[in-house]
Amino acid sequence: MPRFAVIVFPGTNCDFETVEAIRKAGGKAERVWYKGSIKDYDGVVLPGGFSYADYLRAGAIAARQRIMEEVREFAEEGKPVLGICNGFQVLTESGILPGALRPNKIPRFICRWVYLKVVDTNTAFTRLYEPGEVIKMPIAHAEGNYYIDDPSKVRIVFQYSDEKGNITEDTNPNGSVLNIAGISNEKGNVLGMMPHPERASDRFLGSEDGLRVFRSMVEWVKR
Amino acid sequence: MKWRVRVLVRLKEGLNDPEGRVIGNALRNLGYKVEDLRVPKCFEFTLESERPEKEVEEMCKRLLANPLIHTWEYTIEPVK
Amino acid sequence: MKWRVRVLVRLKEGLNDPEGRVIGNALRNLGYKVEDLRVPKCFEFTLESERPEKEVEEMCKRLLANPLIHTWEYTIEPVK
Amino acid sequence: MFPHEEKYIRERLGREPNELEWAMLEVMWSEHASYKSSRPWLKLLPTKNEHVILGPGEDAGIIKFDDETWIVAGIESHNHPSAVEPYGGAATGVGGIVRDVLCMGARPIALLDPIRFGPLENDRNRYLFEYVVKGIADYGNRIGVPTVGGETEFDESLDNYTLVNVACIGIMRPEHLVHSYVTEAGLKLVLVGNRTGRDGIHGVTFASEELSENAEEEDRSAVQIPDPFTEKLLIEATLEAVYTGKVKALKDLGGGGLTCAASEMAGKRGFGAIIHADRVPLREPGMNVVEVMISESQERMLFAVRPEDVEILGKIFEKYGLEWAVVGETIEEPRFIVYWKGEKVADLPIDLLTDVPTIKWPLKEYRAEEEVETPPISLEEAFEKVWRSPNIIAKKWIWEQYDHEVQGRTVVKPGFDAAVLKINDEYGLAFVADGNPRHSCLNPYHGAMGAVAEVVRNLVSVGARPMALIDNLNFASPERPEVYWTFAETVRGLADAAKAFNLAYISGNVSFYNEVVDKPIKPTPVVAGLGKVKLEVIPKGPRRGDLIAIVGE
């Protein structure tokens, strides 16, 4: 069974439910304290939360920890690397993914359910979605406003949309360029996303749409 | 008249400053010999006023700082 | 040698500053004629170093600022 | 402290206490720490039913959810500090109740925040409101405990003031229970977490005084800077320590600081403690022993462990980057002894700190109910008025700032009658808080009963069977006979209503002296309830075309 490391920094707080979601998706996952090593794993997930309490900039301090060197190697070797929310912030701060996540256009923390349009189904994490499919997941962040000087440089995976998949200013909860909610690297083995798929992986919690992110990832390793 | 204003708002001495502590540690981890790091709040703006000192002092008291836990200082320069 | 350092990290021109906008509005609501309010990040610390300029510049690039969206400036003074 | 109490202390000791002893006695004999005015009445509350594992008396109460799962619950007010500095006051209020739940050995899984303010037309009230919400959001979000519900009310009687109550629940396995008291001598007392500064010195005494006009500019020591980063690390480190089975007793440091935590931990079962106050890690230079012993610096915990286990636990704390120090030990003799740089500076019988005599204030009944004419107002006008009232409009602006989904359990989310948290694949825990000070002001007995009944209705309306209650009693000065009477009536009402539903109170909190410039607040009992619900049966909410019916009188 594929084994995934869920990295825990001081202040990470979505580690347990992320482990649980991977387990449901058919993988094996373990929480790994940031001082440890991820060498023995098939993939790595940087979960949500407030690493270092978001002091300085969200993800900035975690991105400079030693374990991120191993994550970078993982990414280069083509192993799956998934950053959710704070994990996405860590990935951009470390330069593994391009761009920056800035404070929301209304500078407050915001926790709400949103619709996402899946615009790229060729990544390790979106293979089980239909192209253009609209899915439902919660966001919960204060710094999710994706910025990049040249959007043509990124591979967009998820965009904030309405129920029907229309992408408008009204459906943009945080001010992100082009309503970007998730991007991947060129090879498609590194995904960063602000919404929380692990919170949409249980029928009692409002949606199971997120589970396919983890299923895709597990199957991709098995392939 | 127009003025260019910069306000710095600092936590009073002795108060816990978790943010400064965490950022200081991060710099030390990167190998720098940093001590007593603090993160004052900084505001920069243009002000139109006839009595800029008085108004800026007021703004600090009323909104930008909390007199109970903060001290503040500012610089005010005429806009060319 | 020991130095007293102050770093200011600003958003690049043209990038909007949501927090600055909110605080600016709040001050205008209180009746002040405030414009272009921005909230740079400020860091103050003591540094032991033989090459303080080089190290501070490095700190900004490596941690305190994000070169994609920030510019920075600093003052460095010897500690008496 | 009152003159008759000082006299009693001198007589018991047969001497004049020194400055440090007075300072420690002062915090322990404060209303906030001793419950001296409320204890006689709180005895009326039912505290047992088939679900209760642990009733009031420790940091939080416990019920049995199923054979493998216990639920811990507690509630706390942080009214005075929030009125002075809303952001820090509300945030540290969250921190305090989370540590209370944590120190039973449970993982905190949800918060509720019943909060009350004066009318929003007043700038100061608006400021208090915005920053209380921000304080709760920033702290709760950063420690990863979802705020899943609450109450928000605006009332003229709270002009320039605020009532901030926070309830917390935690989840644990029975074998991880840790008590807040020791049952042996020779244990090391280990202080973990933030360094000790001059924060909140005289905080508990402050919490037992009315606010004067210039409270805002008084005493900065009453204000605390919240440190959710350390709190989150404390949660993880404490749980890892508890799971080793080597923690003999555990308490958080709140009001009364080290004095309160150590004396209660040692004294409850008749042991004593020696504290070496100079071993406490300090944040500020030049602190004296009095300041160290009564500081209320947040994000600190006190562990009692056998000497041979100190290193093992120390390693866990270090893994999480937390500072720790052995600051004392438990002893056979029931005394509380403090050393400072090798010199004995305080030596008191421990029960003099922990068993404070109760006070019964005079009671005076009052009647606020009177016949009134219904004002001549059209239905439209009445509807508009009610519909637009800040008390009625949706509270989405608040709960969207709270990460109410973290930990992945929030089945019924804010905006419904009660929140439901997924406990296992089949069952959930319903959690809700209600209070109705206007009703209580008219008739405190009925108001209290009404609050309990509302909690029960809200639990039932998400399909849950009510299991237990916790209560937070926010009142003005008990020295006012009318206030004390409303307090007594309230407790009577809470007791009778709970008995009617066969429910028990497993934990609670009393906050007296809620007054601004001599103006008492309305009697404000807040009741929170826990219930068990099968996830499958939770009503899904109405659909177009459903019929509406009213049941009951």
Ligand SMILES: Nc1ncnc2c1ncn2[C@@H]1O[C@H](COP(=O)(O)OP(=O)(O)O)[C@@H](O)[C@H]1O
């Ligand atoms: N301060 C708050 N924090 C979180 N949720 C809140 C707060 N105030 C109100 N709510 C939520 O908003 C919803 C409506 O609250 P309220 O108006 O008190 O309901 P009701 O009138 O039905 O008792 C509830 O789900 C409640 O939990």
